[in-house]
Amino acid sequence: MSTQQDQIKRIGVLTSGGDAPGMNAAIRAVVRSCVYYGIEPFGIYRGYEGLIENDVEQMNAGSVKHIIHQGGTILKSARSPQFKTKEGMAQAWENIQEHELDALVVIGGDGTFKGAMEFGNKYDFPIVGIPGTIDNDIYGTDFAIGFDTALNTVVEAVDKIRDTATSHNRLFFIEVMGRDAGFIAMYSGIGGGAEEVLIPEKDRGIEQLFESLERTSKRNKSSRLVIVAEGDKNGSVYDLEEQVKEQFGDRYETKVTILGHVQRGGRPSCGDRVLASRLGVLSVEALRDGKRDIMVGIRNRKVEYTELDHATKRNPKMDKELVRVADIISI
Numbered sequence: 001m002s003t004q005q006d007q008i009k010r011i012g013v014l015t016s017g018g019d020a021p022g023m024n025a026a027i028r029a030v031v032r033s034c035v036y037y038g039i040e041p042f043g044i045y046r047g048y049e050g051l052i053e054n055d056v057e058q059m060n061a062g063s064v065k066h067i068i069h070q071g072g073t074i075l076k077s078a079r080s081p082q083f084k085t086k087e088g089m090a091q092a093w094e095n096i097q098e099h100e101l102d103a104l105v106v107i108g109g110d111g112t113f114k115g116a117m118e119f120g121n122k123y124d125f126p127i128v129g130i131p132g133t134i135d136n137d138i139y140g141t142d143f144a145i146g147f148d149t150a151l152n153t154v155v156e157a158v159d160k161i162r163d164t165a166t167s168h169n170r171l172f173f174i175e176v177m178g179r180d181a182g183f184i185a186m187y188s189g190i191g192g193g194a195e196e197v198l199i200p201e202k203d204r205g206i207e208q209l210f211e212s213l214e215r216t217s218k219r220n221k222s223s224r225l226v227i228v229a230e231g232d233k234n235g236s237v238y239d240l241e242e243q244v245k246e247q248f249g250d251r252y253e254t255k256v257t258i259l260g261h262v263q264r265g266g267r268p269s270c271g272d273r274v275l276a277s278r279l280g281v282l283s284v285e286a287l288r289d290g291k292r293d294i295m296v297g298i299r300n301r302k303v304e305y306t307e308l309d310h311a312t313k314r315n316p317k318m319d320k321e322l323v324r325v326a327d328i329i330s331i
Ligand SMILES: Nc1ncnc2c1ncn2[C@@H]1O[C@H](COP(=O)(O)OP(=O)(O)O)[C@@H](O)[C@H]1O
Pocket: 016, 017, 018, 048, 078, 079, 080, 081, 082, 083, 084, 108, 109, 110, 111, 112, 113, 114, 115, 116, 118, 133
């Protein structure tokens, strides 16, 4: 007797968008779960770009050995403008049929999920998403794979900047990643003891920064760190530095550091490895259970399935409690 669970015989897995530490652990878990359940796993290289170019390879339990601790993604990643075209999608569909894939697991961020939705709807094809982005801008999971590791990288850098800032009595503007999201900034701001954190979700204007600098100027602080999310609406870190100079003259000696892509690399934290392993297993089990167009996530320590549409459209609002805590401890 054929059951729902027998229908998935071949699963393709890809990583897409910005790479994130822990993606390898997720690939490993997907591949090993497939083997465990008697499903043939296929690795698709360079995200949707590799799907279009038929860069596909059958995998086995051994293909994912010794990768759980490695940053980046062994399947490589790409941003694929072609996949947004009718022709690109049609080519991808042809290749899926050629390899007789029954379903896809896509590991990536909001863009990856939007692509998965369009493709899944167009060709009536089962896809399950795993949240993997250092930006953490996905609804339906407390944390996306890579966020924890990126935070630790950022905080280590912030601590180092604090040392030199204190030695020279300087004010530093530190730009962290987060295209449209302030999660890295807010968490690293709290963890790094920043004097001010600027995020796109809660634009309080440059006046807030002026007011904070004015208020604390009497406190004879030996260093000041302002952490700025890349997507902040008050301009670049250099613009901010300029505006502070205009407002305060030479009261502060200012410096700018942009942390950049160092934040995306490195060995994944244990937290990210465990999260990725759990989500990898859940994704394969979800497909076996007939689920599709959903993302697997963990919220409040519970497994959750969120429609891909929901996961991308409803960007999580910055947690008000975090903003409140940051405000209180930075007086
Ligand atoms: N609306 C869309 N339709 C089809 N494909 C899309 C769409 N949005 C994004 N994609 C695909 O997903 C890829 C990854 O998205 P991107 O935003 O770059 O990264 P992330 O998934 O990390 O947010 C894009 O390069 C593109 O190939």
